[in-house]
Amino acid sequence: MNQILTVLAVLFTFPVTAQDPEKFSKEINEEGIALYHSEMTSWNGTDIFIEHYKNRENIGGYFSYLDEGIPKCIFFSKSQKVIGTISFPANYNPKDAKIDLMERNFTQQETEYFTIRQNALKRLKNDTIFKIYKGTNLNIVPLIRNKIKKVYVLTATSAGNTVIFGNDYLITFDKKDQVKNVEKLHNGMIVQKISDEKTGHTISGMHSHVIKNWQAITPTDICTLMLYQKFTSWESYITVSKKFVSIWNPNNKLMIMKTEDFKGMTEDIFKNKRDKPQTDKTYK
Template sequence: MYLLKHLLFAIPFLLSTPLYAQEPDEQSIVAEGFRLYKSEMASWYGTDLFLEHFSGKKEQAEGYFSYTEAEENRCLFFSRGNEPKVLVTFIFDDTFNTQTARIDTTERAFTPQERDLYLIRKKALTQINQDTLFKKYQNTSLNLIPVVDKDSRKVYVLTGPQKQGVVIIGNDYLLTFDENNLLVSQKPLHKNIIPIDYAKDTTGVITMHTHLPETGGTITPTDICTLLLYQKYAHWQQHYVVSQTYVSIWDCASNKLVILTKEAWNRIEKHQDEKKKKQKKKREK
């Protein structure tokens, strides 16, 4: 874990400077991160509502998954057996207010999209349970997020904490499937697990982690998802992801991403150092 105690420069400066990188697709990374975040939020609050109002169906339920459709975030619980059915569906807007959530208790068959989500989730779970690629750590759980669209079918696997006061980066995976829901590939997104402790009474904290070349040069959608889920509890100000080629800066207050080339980062650091030296000389006169 790394902590940065001082802000190196402001996000507005980065947004206005011509030095930030154009190659990484920042918008698609952020969009995918928000997609995963909405799925996890729907699962969090859907599970709370299910346990609160439908505990009698707990033995019937095999599991749940969430997805977003037409600006609505849906979490559905499905039954056990070879032909599972939807037991109950929780529907949230983007506020995820449980008081205004809609609850559909209609027991029904999966829609075609839901069946694909169910199948790839089930196959991903089988892989997790039988393949040593997937690591499990004490006081954590592996959370599956199936994603289906016209261009791809995949399951992200995130590691979530089972105790308060810690944010977990890493130990995440991506499984991809073909149009017939057959597994095509699976890989770890980070090679390790990075727990970052936080205290409720701290504010303005800046955190960071590093990426090995095999993880990729920029922040990942799973990183953004994790930050969106926990930054409000940790009261973080910014999070930096540093690799050999890029520095990604996520601003927790504005939910904005800036990606700099390492060269641009070094130039800005040099400029800041020179500025500090000049200011110091002025004070010494």
């Protein structure tokens, strides 16, 4: 692990052009951050709404979105009326959230989010591609960016000391908001412990990607890393595939390199480290 961190420290000093030869790196990172904002809004919004809204049987669901830069979590009834709007400042501090429990109709923007969410939910219930593992549930995250409508499905758990990657999906839509395609982003579910009995608190993590269309780090990976950073304090995270090595750090810096280039650079780094003369040390 110390060798991995040494490599990371060196790589993060390289120019961006050397770090990120693939044009999709920026888009993946931005998509992951957008997912994070949506999920963070939902995490906090759900806690606040449940605390203040007592008619639980009336709740039909929820979704989050940005309304002119303001993160909002919308709760709707089974009769498809908005029954709660939780708005947050940029820091997502629950103490500063605005709570509106007035019943109303969806806005036009909310209707678009609601429509793809419901169409995704219908597909989720009827498509065997989706799996639910014991002790987990699936979160539906609608996202509209640059007029492109998507729904990501992430696996969540309430278990402590655990971060889950994988068992995630991307649903895309046609111009009529009907499901066009459903695909897996990982081949399975990856469970990583925040603290290990033998080694103690982990400082980094790694998993591999084998699906042909998702060789680089996924937006869902980035979203998960950002959501759990306050619990893990991981210094970095790596995904590896035949084509790419992706390296993420908590400052939202993302590098995507061709695997062959990464191997060549690490070999050179370790070779130089071995060849460098060592100074004498005095131990007391």
